[in-house]
Amino acid sequence: MTLYVTDLDGTLLNSNEKLSEYTIKVINGLIKKGMNFSYATARSIVSASLVTQGLNLNVPVITFNGTFMVNSYTKERIEALYFNKYEIEYIKNTLIKYSINPLVYSDISGDEKVSWIESKENQGIKNYKFRRNNDKRLRPVETIEEVFQGNIFYFMCIGSKEDLEKLYNNLIGMEDLTCTFQKEIYNDDYLCEIYTKEANKGNSVKRLKEKLNCNKIITFGDAVNDIPMFKISDECYAVENAAEELKNCASGIIGSNEADGVARWLEQNHI
Numbered sequence: 001m002t003l004y005v006t007d008l009d010g011t012l013l014n015s016n017e018k019l020s021e022y023t024i025k026v027i028n029g030l031i032k033k034g035m036n037f038s039y040a041t042a043r044s045i046v047s048a049s050l051v052t053q054g055l056n057l058n059v060p061v062i063t064f065n066g067t068f069m070v071n072s073y074t075k076e077r078i079e080a081l082y083f084n085k086y087e088i089e090y091i092k093n094t095l096i097k098y099s100i101n102p103l104v105y106s107d108i109s110g111d112e113k114v115s116w117i118e119s120k121e122n123q124g125i126k127n128y129k130f131r132r133n134n135d136k137r138l139r140p141v142e143t144i145e146e147v148f149q150g151n152i153f154y155f156m157c158i159g160s161k162e163d164l165e166k167l168y169n170n171l172i173g174m175e176d177l178t179c180t181f182q183k184e185i186y187n188d189d190y191l192c193e194i195y196t197k198e199a200n201k202g203n204s205v206k207r208l209k210e211k212l213n214c215n216k217i218i219t220f221g222d223a224v225n226d227i228p229m230f231k232i233s234d235e236c237y238a239v240e241n242a243a244e245e246l247k248n249c250a251s252g253i254i255g256s257n258e259a260d261g262v263a264r265w266l267e268q269n270h271i
Contacts, residue, residue: 001036003214004266005062005205005229008041008048010185010222011239012262017051017186023263024054030270031056036212038062038072040201040219040229042193044105044112045070046137059212064105064154065180065225066204067195079207081196082153087176091155091194092148098167100192102157103128106150113139115147124158124189131186155194158184164192180225182243193225202228220254220262221246237265 006012013019031037040062041048048063057072069079083091095102101120106113116125118140132138141147157164161183168181171194178195209217219226219233222242230236230249238247240256247253255261 001212001214002216002218003036003038003059003205003209003212004270005038005040005201005208005217005219006262007201007221007223007226008039008043008051010241011220011226011257012039013051014258015186019052019054020260020263023260026260026263026267028054028056030266031058035266035270036214038208040066040205040226042225044137045075046112046135047132049075060208062201062204062208065178065193065195065199066201066228067153067199069204069208079204080153081199082151083196087196088148088152090174091171091177092144094167094170095155095157096144098163098170100157100159100163100167101125102147102155104147104152105154105156106152108139108150112137113150115139115141115149117141117144117147122159124184127187127189128158153196153199157192157194158189159192161190164190168192182224185223200228201226202230202232205229206232220265222257237262 036059038059038061042065045063060069060078061072063070067081068077070077101117104115114137171177171179176197178200180193183190217233218235219229220237222239224243224245226246227249235251237252237254238250239254239261254265
């Protein structure tokens with residue numbers, strides 16, 4: 001039995017952050033026939049659920065690059081990974097050193113929140129807010145102490161390549177952290193994302209495979225944060241628009257996200 005896992009942005013979603021009617025029809029038809037299909041994304045379940053409306057998913061999904069495994073129907077967390085206080089203190093001091101105003105994701109009094117210092121927000125954070133209008137998780141605050149409240153599981157820094165590359169190079173050597181650095185898909189911003197050591201798509205996809213008693217993994221992606229799940233896959237396919245680094249890890253190259261590459265591959269190859 002095979003588990004199929006896809007990235008969302010730049011892979012299953014088109015440049016308008018949407019699923020085509022063709023993709024929805026093909027995937028739902030294959031799920032109805034018994035296909036085990038999931039996604040692994042850097043998005044939250046709130047954001048991912050909005051852009052995957054129409055898909056009749058029947059297995060858990062992976063969010064925040066492997067930080068959470070989530071029930072696709074109830075949206076409840078099945079697995080969760082959080083930073084400890086020593087990791088948080090190190091990250092906090094590093095962010096201050098490089099004058100970075102991060103978006104900090106945490107659980108506060110049982111609710112998921114995204115906190116940042118409102119007076120220091122840059123254009124990247126403004127773009128982030130605009131794309132998430134009416135998101136109840138958004139929590140602009142006044143002080144860095146407020147930013148670091150709660151049970152923290154994820155940091156996202158948005159800014160220029162020069163500033164964030166310095167931050168990334170400082171953090172990448174830390175054995176207790178997972179850190180990714182890449183260009184935003186939808187605009188010219190760069191992202192530096194920070195997770196716990198165990199939080200990557202590869203680890204989570206392996207655990208999902210075990211939960212479902214599957215014996216094979218086939219994955220699809222477009223960016224460097226997909227490399228961990230490509231490395232643990234039996235087969236892995238990069239969309240035509242993928243980063244060269246990911247293409248070098250792939251079993252093959254399929255059609256782009258604009259051309260419904262994942263759905264067309266599944267329609268032709270799923271047994």
